Amino acid sequence: MGWSGKAVSVFATGVLFLLLGEVAEALYVDPDQKTLEIIGRAQSRVSFRLQDSEGFTQPENVGCGDLAQWRNLVIVEMNHDLGRLSKNLGILYPLSALNLKAKSHVVGRFLYEGVYDAGPEAFREVEREDRENIENFKEQYDLWEMYLDLARGPVFFRVGKQNLAWGETDVFRLLDGINPLDNTFGGVFEDLDDRRIPLWMLRGSYNFGRVGFVSSLAVEGFCVPGVWDVRVAPVPPNRTPYSAPQPESPLPTVVRTPRKTMSNSRWGVRIMGVVSDDFSVSLGHYRSYPDIPALRLRTEENPLEAWTEICFPHIEVSGGSLSFWEQHTDVVVRTEVAWFWDEPVFIPEINTPIVPLPVPIPGIPGLPGKGRIPTKDALKWSIGLDKNIWIRPLNRQRTFTASFQYFGSWVQDYEERMRFPLAIYPDATNFSAAKAFEGTFTFLMNTDYYGGDIIPQMVAAYDVRGVWMFQPSVNFILEPFRFMIQYSGIVGNMTGFGAFRDRDQITFSFSYLLN
Amino acid sequence: MIRTKAHACLVVVPWLLVFAAGQGRCDVSPGDVIDTTSWEKAVGLLPDEIIDWIKKGDFVIRVGQLEYKPAECLPPHAVKALEENKGKYTLDENDSIVEKETGKRVEKIIGHPFPEIDPQDPKVCEKIVYNCFYTAHANGSFIAYLHTDYIRRSGYERSTEGEMHNLSMVGNPASLAMENPDRMEKYTLFVAKSPYDIAGAAIMTWRYLDPQKQDNTFAFLPAIRRVRRMSSGNRSDAVFGSDAAVDDSGGFDGKVTSMEWKYLRAQEALIPFPSENVSRLKKNEQGGWLSSADIDVMTYGHEKQGWAGAQWAPVNMIWVKKPVVVLEAKAKDPYYNYGIQQLWVQTETWGVVYKSIYDKVGKHWKTFVGQARYFESEDKTFHLAHAGDQLVIDERANHATIFRGPMPTEIWKYFAELHLDDFSLAGFQRFCK
Numbered sequence A: 001m002g003w004s005g006k007a008v009s010v011f012a013t014g015v016l017f018l019l020l021g022e023v024a025e026a027l028y029v030d031p032d033q034k035t036l037e038i039i040g041r042a043q044s045r046v047s048f049r050l051q052d053s054e055g056f057t058q059p060e061n062v063g064c065g066d067l068a069q070w071r072n073l074v075i076v077e078m079n080h081d082l083g084r085l086s087k088n089l090g091i092l093y094p095l096s097a098l099n100l101k102a103k104s105h106v107v108g109r110f111l112y113e114g115v116y117d118a119g120p121e122a123f124r125e126v127e128r129e130d131r132e133n134i135e136n137f138k139e140q141y142d143l144w145e146m147y148l149d150l151a152r153g154p155v156f157f158r159v160g161k162q163n164l165a166w167g168e169t170d171v172f173r174l175l176d177g178i179n180p181l182d183n184t185f186g187g188v189f190e191d192l193d194d195r196r197i198p199l200w201m202l203r204g205s206y207n208f209g210r211v212g213f214v215s216s217l218a219v220e221g222f223c224v225p226g227v228w229d230v231r232v233a234p235v236p237p238n239r240t241p242y243s244a245p246q247p248e249s250p251l252p253t254v255v256r257t258p259r260k261t262m263s264n265s266r267w268g269v270r271i272m273g274v275v276s277d278d279f280s281v282s283l284g285h286y287r288s289y290p291d292i293p294a295l296r297l298r299t300e301e302n303p304l305e306a307w308t309e310i311c312f313p314h315i316e317v318s319g320g321s322l323s324f325w326e327q328h329t330d331v332v333v334r335t336e337v338a339w340f341w342d343e344p345v346f347i348p349e350i351n352t353p354i355v356p357l358p359v360p361i362p363g364i365p366g367l368p369g370k371g372r373i374p375t376k377d378a379l380k381w382s383i384g385l386d387k388n389i390w391i392r393p394l395n396r397q398r399t400f401t402a403s404f405q406y407f408g409s410w411v412q413d414y415e416e417r418m419r420f421p422l423a424i425y426p427d428a429t430n431f432s433a434a435k436a437f438e439g440t441f442t443f444l445m446n447t448d449y450y451g452g453d454i455i456p457q458m459v460a461a462y463d464v465r466g467v468w469m470f471q472p473s474v475n476f477i478l479e480p481f482r483f484m485i486q487y488s489g490i491v492g493n494m495t496g497f498g499a500f501r502d503r504d505q506i507t508f509s510f511s512y513l514l515n
Numbered sequence B: 001m002i003r004t005k006a007h008a009c010l011v012v013v014p015w016l017l018v019f020a021a022g023q024g025r026c027d028v029s030p031g032d033v034i035d036t037t038s039w040e041k042a043v044g045l046l047p048d049e050i051i052d053w054i055k056k057g058d059f060v061i062r063v064g065q066l067e068y069k070p071a072e073c074l075p076p077h078a079v080k081a082l083e084e085n086k087g088k089y090t091l092d093e094n095d096s097i098v099e100k101e102t103g104k105r106v107e108k109i110i111g112h113p114f115p116e117i118d119p120q121d122p123k124v125c126e127k128i129v130y131n132c133f134y135t136a137h138a139n140g141s142f143i144a145y146l147h148t149d150y151i152r153r154s155g156y157e158r159s160t161e162g163e164m165h166n167l168s169m170v171g172n173p174a175s176l177a178m179e180n181p182d183r184m185e186k187y188t189l190f191v192a193k194s195p196y197d198i199a200g201a202a203i204m205t206w207r208y209l210d211p212q213k214q215d216n217t218f219a220f221l222p223a224i225r226r227v228r229r230m231s232s233g234n235r236s237d238a239v240f241g242s243d244a245a246v247d248d249s250g251g252f253d254g255k256v257t258s259m260e261w262k263y264l265r266a267q268e269a270l271i272p273f274p275s276e277n278v279s280r281l282k283k284n285e286q287g288g289w290l291s292s293a294d295i296d297v298m299t300y301g302h303e304k305q306g307w308a309g310a311q312w313a314p315v316n317m318i319w320v321k322k323p324v325v326v327l328e329a330k331a332k333d334p335y336y337n338y339g340i341q342q343l344w345v346q347t348e349t350w351g352v353v354y355k356s357i358y359d360k361v362g363k364h365w366k367t368f369v370g371q372a373r374y375f376e377s378e379d380k381t382f383h384l385a386h387a388g389d390q391l392v393i394d395e396r397a398n399h400a401t402i403f404r405g406p407m408p409t410e411i412w413k414y415f416a417e418l419h420l421d422d423f424s425l426a427g428f429q430r431f432c433k
Helices: A003-020 A083-088 A090-097 A121-129 A131-138 A496-500 B002-024 B048-056 B076-084 B124-137 B173-177 B425-431
Strands: A036-049 A067-081 A101-113 A139-152 A155-162 A199-211 A214-224 A253-256 A266-275 A279-288 A294-299 A306-311 A315-326 A331-344 A375-389 A400-411 A419-423 A431-433 A437-446 A454-463 A467-478 A481-492 A505-514 B089-091 B097-099 B142-152 B155-168 B184-194 B202-208 B216-221 B226-230 B259-273 B279-283 B289-291 B318-331 B340-346 B351-358 B364-377 B383-394 B399-403
Touching: A036 B184, A067 A083, A067 A505, A083 A090, A083 A101, A101 A131, A121 A131, A131 A139, A139 B425, A155 B425, A199 A266, A199 B425, A214 B425, A266 B425, A315 B226, A331 B226, A454 A496, A467 A496, A481 A496, B048 B351, B048 B364, B089 B124, B124 B155, B124 B184, B124 B259, B124 B318, B124 B351, B124 B383, B184 B425, B202 B425, B216 B425, B226 B425, B259 B340, B259 B351, B259 B364, B289 B364
Parallel strands: A253 A306, B279 B364
Antiparallel strands: A036 A067, A036 A505, A067 A101, A101 A139, A139 A155, A155 A199, A199 A214, A214 A266, A266 A279, A279 A315, A294 A306, A315 A331, A331 A375, A375 A400, A400 A437, A419 A431, A437 A454, A454 A467, A467 A481, A481 A505, B089 B097, B142 B155, B142 B399, B155 B184, B184 B202, B202 B216, B216 B226, B259 B318, B279 B289, B318 B340, B340 B351, B351 B364, B364 B383, B383 B399
């Protein structure tokens, strides 16, 4: 099917939604009982570059005004309370016999990224040169989420393909690194939740209730058995619109993902509760994989047979969170601290060593050596403040929601040689320096007008190394449609999210909701 | 002599004025239709802004008569408590309910704690507000399917749907059997069902019995996929883009101690009812009670062909003259978005029927109109009173929100079997994606 065929199929699905969703209500298969509900949305999202590619960004010939994203998404969600069915359907008899409350949740996701068909020639060429990879990348038809909830008294289990988020932070993840993130389609400009990849997981909790001065004390655990699911954050194919800027490498790149074995399982446990009726506290430990893969040079006996390996070593994280509402200032305070054990770092001399030639040859610094992945323990923390503020000259009807966060990190046994694996143009061997202490601030503010129909929002982030990101947007609601205009821009140094400083874009999004 | 005449004038003139005012107010009778031509009949029986809306043609009111007595339509234990609780309880200096004789705090009360109200009592307003809370608690825990319509002056705008679970820890026989280690008055959990962009958003509130202790509020937002602590102080901001603030639920859902109260008067008022008859209740397998599918559905202007009034105006309710008390509330929080609020509370079964909301400079801003629904079992042995449709009109924004009560497809469950575990931090996650 050509690109026009895909577009037609997306359009046809949209029309189907329109026909199904004439009423502005959730679609219940059994409206009298409301046990089986179907909802969904169809969305088309178009982004145009506002800058020419620069530095090591590829393809080089993508310029201001070019299409960078045409993401068409259809999501259909079904929620089914099995309580009634378990009494009437023999196969579900054990549920009623054991007095288990059961619910199922299924989400189908259909995705078509049109930039490789309708975008600038540079992206079409990327597809022509890497057809199989890009075909898989641009069209996805998934059973995105599918899980079964089982509950009885204080016990709760959720089994199936799901997302799980711990901790208190938005935007950057400390205790929340359980599910991998898909940064391939919109990079740092996309909402965190749109980027989460559900995993096949077994999750459970037990509520102890009040124990001493702790109310709602509970223990929660999860396990993603390695034989079920070892997916990690996908690496954007080279030269796709949101791939990190990298110089052309003479060496091939091999992405090594974890093998499906039990030893590669993700797991974690935490306890949580409300202390003295005021402080929400959690303490936990989990094992997962990093969002940003590790990098090293690999060679066989012959140093000329070398390649760059991108891999995903385990990470283990221990930490806790504390949040509370401070009533005198009416501020919600959110804090989180996490110790990352043996987090992979990038030290060019160790990850990508170059062995000097016995006889110097001009223009050739040396031969690739055998790289390894050094690790360091790191402490990361965050403090967030949320407050609803009246700014009556701007909005007499509604408050502004303001959210401020500070993220800090400190590397134990820091080495001056540590770098971010981002080469600074034009020297392919000059990498952005990593510091012992790093810090980032984020800020979000929004409100709504006309009974919630117009929602302006401002998001900003500042990396203390000298990078700003701004993302103002306006959402419009005209039931059952949603429209959004969003500007995304980055200015500053080539560090952290500054790597994407030549990707400023304007986005138009149109959604139809099957309410 | 002149002094005597002047004195006589001072005594007589006010009486003449009162008499004249009484003569000027034309009373209403069942069958009357109050519209642009006859609005004078309802002056004093409705908040001033509603009279203005009738004058303008936004509202037309049909005066009716009930075929039942609301005071007899409470659950049996609450009817019994109207006698048993007389003079039994009072409030201490913290506004906690205490036994009158011993001064000890009481945590398990059945029915309304203050069946008798004395306007001279310095805490009369607080007691009235407690009675309103206990009207809901008398019905046990409940599950409500909430359908909300957003209406502009030009017509229907959109709807949202959600599900509310309310676990009452006081006020009904089931609550006596429950342990209450956290000393709660109630737990409330709301999950948005549609439209898709808010579906899955959930809010859980823990309301403590201690009137001085603020609520704990937790929210799950699908966009961040986790339970997040929320401000419990932001109670006067609109929720989910509606015209109502958190505190407007049921007329008033704040802490009694959050307001400075003033008793204004007792009077008669025209208050809205769904119809002349009670609604039917059906018992379910678990021993709870369900609203029925053949319930009267309220119709609003935007749903009636040819309607020339406001699109949010109720068009098939009946309005019946009933006793009310009018209270004035002013928030102690200086950042509270409302100025003065006047609550009209019906005193037969205790519930807020109107709330006139003024801004900080004293100009009228919003009005809450609350309808009570009375239910009866088929064998007429069991009754209950609960909120019906609630309407919040923002006059300044020319916008209104209608919170629908039970409907044929929105069957509400009273005396529902809810578990404490569902309202814990871990249990809350069962309702989240």
